[in-house]
Structures are given as structure tokens and as C-alpha cells.
Amino acid sequence: MKTLSLSIVLALSCAALIVSTCTVAAPPPASGLELAAANASGLDLQATNIDRDGDGYGVGPGLKGPDADDGDASVQTADHARAKYPGGSRASDGLSVFWRHRGYTPAHYYYLSPSGDDRNGKADDPSRPFATFEGLKAARRLTGDDAVIVRAGTYSEGPALAWPNPSGSQGHPILFLAYPGEAPVIDSIHDAGGGDPTAGNSDIVFDGLAFTNSVNPGLGRTFFFGASRVGGAARITIRNCHIYGRSNGVFAMQGLKDLLVENNVIHDTGSHSIYLGSRDVPNSDLVVRNNVLYKTGSTCAQHNGRVTGYLLEGNVCRDFVNASGFSLEMGVSNSIVRNNVASQGQREALVIYDYPSPDQKNYPGLMAYDQVGNVIENNTFIIERGNAHPTIRVDLGSAEQTQDIGTNTFRNNTLANAAAYAPVWYSSTECGRNEGLDYCMRGSDPSIQAARSTWTGNTFISGFPNVIRFLNDRPTTGKPPRPAPALIDRSYTLDQVQAQLKGWSGNVKKK
Ligand SMILES: [Ca+2]
Numbered sequence: 001m002k003t004l005s006l007s008i009v010l011a012l013s014c015a016a017l018i019v020s021t022c023t024v025a026a027p028p029p030a031s032g033l034e035l036a037a038a039n040a041s042g043l044d045l046q047a048t049n050i051d052r053d054g055d056g057y058g059v060g061p062g063l064k065g066p067d068a069d070d071g072d073a074s075v076q077t078a079d080h081a082r083a084k085y086p087g088g089s090r091a092s093d094g095l096s097v098f099w100r101h102r103g104y105t106p107a108h109y110y111y112l113s114p115s116g117d118d119r120n121g122k123a124d125d126p127s128r129p130f131a132t133f134e135g136l137k138a139a140r141r142l143t144g145d146d147a148v149i150v151r152a153g154t155y156s157e158g159p160a161l162a163w164p165n166p167s168g169s170q171g172h173p174i175l176f177l178a179y180p181g182e183a184p185v186i187d188s189i190h191d192a193g194g195g196d197p198t199a200g201n202s203d204i205v206f207d208g209l210a211f212t213n214s215v216n217p218g219l220g221r222t223f224f225f226g227a228s229r230v231g232g233a234a235r236i237t238i239r240n241c242h243i244y245g246r247s248n249g250v251f252a253m254q255g256l257k258d259l260l261v262e263n264n265v266i267h268d269t270g271s272h273s274i275y276l277g278s279r280d281v282p283n284s285d286l287v288v289r290n291n292v293l294y295k296t297g298s299t300c301a302q303h304n305g306r307v308t309g310y311l312l313e314g315n316v317c318r319d320f321v322n323a324s325g326f327s328l329e330m331g332v333s334n335s336i337v338r339n340n341v342a343s344q345g346q347r348e349a350l351v352i353y354d355y356p357s358p359d360q361k362n363y364p365g366l367m368a369y370d371q372v373g374n375v376i377e378n379n380t381f382i383i384e385r386g387n388a389h390p391t392i393r394v395d396l397g398s399a400e401q402t403q404d405i406g407t408n409t410f411r412n413n414t415l416a417n418a419a420a421y422a423p424v425w426y427s428s429t430e431c432g433r434n435e436g437l438d439y440c441m442r443g444s445d446p447s448i449q450a451a452r453s454t455w456t457g458n459t460f461i462s463g464f465p466n467v468i469r470f471l472n473d474r475p476t477t478g479k480p481p482r483p484a485p486a487l488i489d490r491s492y493t494l495d496q497v498q499a500q501l502k503g504w505s506g507n508v509k510k511k
Pocket residue numbers: 050051052053054055056057058067069070071
């Protein structure tokens with residue numbers, strides 16, 4: 001977890017500085033994904049999977065299969081892993097040296113296989129796997145440095161991962177790992193679990209598992225942590241998982257710390273693909289990076305409630321309905337949104353939103369807090385024809401609210417909008433009603449000067465760089481907006497989109 005801690009510290013110090021020269025050490029290169037998000041030359045608007053080493057194996061559909069090591073193009077299977085990292089213990093099925101290379105050092109191995117036998121399952125014996133999660137649960141209360149190695153097959157159990165009091169200890173996590181090169185699928189109508197809602201959970205790693213719900217597609221939360229007043233979760237890692245046809249991919253709330261969600265492919269969800277939040281117990285130091293999120297029933301990734309040190313980075317988000325692509329709501333501060341791509345959605349690519357909470361009685365602590373000190377940089381956000389929303393919306397939900405959502409830094413983003421909406425829409429409070437003006441977008445200069453937030457180096461692409469939107473959609477200029485030039489079409493190829501982006505930008509500059 002050292003790398004994680006380091007990146008969080010750097011992220012925090014950067015967010016706190018809020019200066020244009022701020023540099024944040026990037027995490028290790030993530031092949032195409034970070035490139036894709038960072039600039040249009042690598043823009044992949046139709047991503048369905050993650051293949052970091054380019055060997056054709058990885059996470060998600062459209063690949064040859066799962067990848068034992070997605071950082072090594074010469075390794076795809078357990079045999080490859082054993083050949084490259086020989087000398088592994090028998091308990092590990094000859095893979096302990098490989099697992100160490102992957103960052104995992106279990107003390108005990110428990111194998112699961114649909115062809116196993118719960119009555120005959122035995123620790124540290126790959127020839128004697130358990131057949132079910134329930135069978136293993138009955139036999140063993142997991143502790144730190146226990147590894148559950150899940151072999152290929154379908155597991156249709158209840159809350160398979162809802163172990164009694166599942167917690168390791170710092171530096172000694174409980175590991176749930178797919179067998180190298182295999183794709184076990186947990187197909188269940190239930191919340192798959194992972195957390196105990198009445199107690200805290202810590203130090204758990206999930207790597208390489210797939211989750212779906214073929215009985216009730218779109219229902220069933222997958223990873224489920226916190227979500228109670230006494231809950232909380234620390235040092236939870238979810239990586240290389242393929243989650244589809246469920247309600248949420250990751251649902252975690254309350255007192256979260258050091259949560260790492262990376263390199264997952266989550267799609268065809270009924271609700272938010274990644275839903276993080278807090279109520280009366282704030283979160284800190286959360287990393288959501290390099291995930292591919294699409295066909296999501298709500299946001300690709302939302303954080304609702306207080307958090308500091310939230311790093312949302314390198315994610316590809318597309319085909320999101322009913323909500324924005326990314327959302328920071330009700331108390332996200334001193335956080336970073338960087339190198340993400342959002343496109344082909346139904347609403348804004350990003351919202352920074354405080355809304356009046358009607359639910360404080362049911363959810364104590366759910367109320368609007370300041371959302372300040374955030375850095376939003378190097379993102380590519382595209383709003384296509386037919387989506388009548390701004391690209392970014394910064395909105396204080398009501399005139400009575402007094403929260404500060406204005407002191408944020410927006411730099412070096414590419415913000416494109418084919419609709420008759422401004423690239424950025426502020427609610428009135430951002431500029432201050434004291435000026436007697438009930439709007440915040442002003443002037444013809446695309447480098448928008450919004451009160452107290454910093455805008456620098458952004459590229460605005462829109463047919464209407466001058467349009468002013470009032471809160472509540474009141475007309476602004478006295479003239480109806482002209483029809484938008486529709487230059488981005490979701491059916492376009494990557495090359496076509498890039499060409500159109502160039503052409504569109506050129507058109508704007510001519511005005
Ligand atoms: Ca690969």
C-alpha cells in the first residue's frame with residue numbers, strides 16, 4: 001500500500017496549494033488508459049475493456065480472456081506465471097513467487113472451485129478446493145494473510161463475500177483473488193457484500209473477480225462497505241474486477257479511508273457504477289482510477305457527502321443515463337478530478353452540486369457542506385448532440401444555501417458541447433447576487449471568469465461560447481439560442497471524432 005499512500009499525500013498537498021505550478025507525481029503508467037484520458041490523441045470513446053500490457057488479455061468483454069499479469073505482455077496464464085516466477089510453494093500451487101511479484105504474500109491459501117467438495121476442502125492444498133463460499137465460511141473464519149483463490153466457474157450463492165467480520169490488519173490483508181488467468185463469476189441476486197454493515201471492515205483485497213446477476217439484471221450491489229453509523233472501512237482494494245448487470249459496482253459509505261478502486265470494468269448497471277459517500281462520518285484518501293465505466297444507470301462515479309483527498313483519475317465514462325458522468329456532491333473538498341474522459345451521456349459530464357437535503361432525518365449528516373479546494377484538470381468532457389446540458393455544472397441548489405462551492409481550480413480541460421448549452425454552467429450564487437446579476441457566465445471570452453474559482457488553460461468547444469444561462473433556465477440574452485452545430489456523433493470513429501474536434505475548435509476561433 002506504499003504507493004497508494006504516497007500518491008494520496010502528493011494529491012493532498014497539491015490540492016491544498018492550488019497553484020498553477022503544482023505538480024502531482026502520477027501513479028505508475030497505466031498504458032492506454034491514462035493516455036486515453038489525458039489527450040485527444042489517445043481518446044477512446046468506445047472502450048469496453050482494460051488491457052494494460054496490450055497482449056489481448058485483460059478485464060472486460062472483447063478480449064481473449066483474463067490476464068494473469070496485466071503488466072507483463074509475456075504472461076497470461078498460471079503456467080506462464082509459474083515458468084517466469086519458479087519455485088513457488090506447493091500450498092500456492094507453485095505460484096507464491098508470482099503472487100509476491102503481484103504484491104501479495106499470503107500465509108494460507110483456500111481454494112474454491114465448482115468441482116470442489118466442501119466436506120473435503122483443506123487449507124493450503126490446491127488439490128482439495130472447497131466448492132462454495134458458504135462451505136469455506138463454515139470451515140474458516142478468515143484472518144489477515146488468508147488468501148481465497150477462486151477458480152474458474154460460476155458461483156451462484158447468497159452474499160458470497162459477506163464474511164463474518166471480514167477484516168485483516170494493516171499490512172496483512174485478507175485476499176480474494178481469481179486464480180491467475182481464470183475468470184470466476186459470482187452470479188447472484190443478492191448484494192455480494194464484502195462488508196459487515198454493523199461493524200467496520202479493513203484490509204481486504206479483491207482482484208480479478210467477475211460479478212453479474214443473470215436472474216435480476218440491474219439489481220444487487222456488489223462491493224458493499226460501511227453504510228452504517230458505526231461502520232467504516234479502511235484499506236480496501238478492488239482491482240481488475242469485471243462487474244456487469246448489477247445495481248452498483250462499488251457501493252461504499254461512511255468513514256472510508258484508503259479505499260483503492262482501480263482497473264475495473266463496470267457496465268450495464270442499474271444505478272451508479274461507483275457510489276461512494278458519507279453521512280455523519282466523513283471519508284478521506286479515496287482513489288478511483290483507470291476504471292472503464294459504461295452503460296451505467298446513473299453516474300459513472302459519484303461521491304456524495306464529505307470527503308477530502310479523493311482522487312478521481314484516468315477513468316473512462318460513457319453512455320451514462322439519468323445523471324451526470326461524474327458528480328461531487330454535498331461536501332467534496334481538497335480533491336482532484338484528473339485525466340478522465342466522459343462522453344455519450346444524457347446529462348452533464350461533471351457536476352459540483354450542493355442540494356437542499358430533505359433526508360437529514362433518515363440520514364443524519366446528509367447535508368450540504370462547502371466544496372472547495374478541488375482541482376479539475378486535464379479532463380476531456382464531451383456533450384454530444386441531443387444532450388441539452390452543460391458540460392460542467394457547478395450548482396448551489398437553492399438561494400437559501402450559503403455553502404461555498406466557488407473556490408476550485410479548473411485547468412487544462414477540454415470541454416466540448418454540441419448542445420445549445422454553455423460549456424460551463426454556474427448557479428447564480430457562484431458569482432454572487434450582490435452584484436445584482438443573477439447569472440455567472442459572462443463575457444465572450446471563453447476563459448470564463450467565475451468568481452473565486454480559477455479557470456486557466458481550458459479549451460472550450462461549443463457553438464455558443466457566449467451563451468449565458470440563468471439559474472432555472474431563465475432566458476439570458478433576450479434571444480433564443482441558435483441551433484447547435486452538431487459535429488460529434490457517437491457513431492463516429494476515433495479518427496473522425498478527433499477531426500471533428502479540431503474542426504469545431506477552429507470554427508469557434510473564427511468568431
Ligand atoms: Ca493484458
